[in-house]
Amino acid sequence: MTRARWRLAEERLYPLALSDTEAYQRALQRVGRVLAELRVNCHSVEDLLDVDNKPVESLSAGSAEQSDDFIDARTVVEAACALRLVELAAQGAHTHE
Numbered sequence: 001m002t003r004a005r006w007r008l009a010e011e012r013l014y015p016l017a018l019s020d021t022e023a024y025q026r027a028l029q030r031v032g033r034v035l036a037e038l039r040v041n042c043h044s045v046e047d048l049l050d051v052d053n054k055p056v057e058s059l060s061a062g063s064a065e066q067s068d069d070f071i072d073a074r075t076v077v078e079a080a081c082a083l084r085l086v087e088l089a090a091q092g093a094h095t096h097e
Helices: 003-013 014-021 021-041 047-054 073-090
Strands: none
Touching: 003 047, 003 073, 014 021, 021 047, 021 073, 047 073
16 A cells, blocks of 8 residues: 555654664655645645656655665655655545545
8 A cells, every 4th residue: 555655664764763863864854855845736645646656856856866875765755745644634635545
């Protein structure tokens, strides 16, 4: 399931907090940039699914891109989608896949 994959991407960030706090902070900044873009452009689960199906490069200004040995751009996008999904659910958006 897509939502499970998004949650797993988010969970892959947590071990960085223990092993490399600077890498974790960089990853969070990248996720934050993508999340900010998702807040502007994604107002439904369907919108998130559309983002998930597009190449990472389709996000404006390379929001997810930044060279990092620990977290790839796809993981950044998926983690941001997981967070945006939680926000949409809290706002009462329809959350089917």
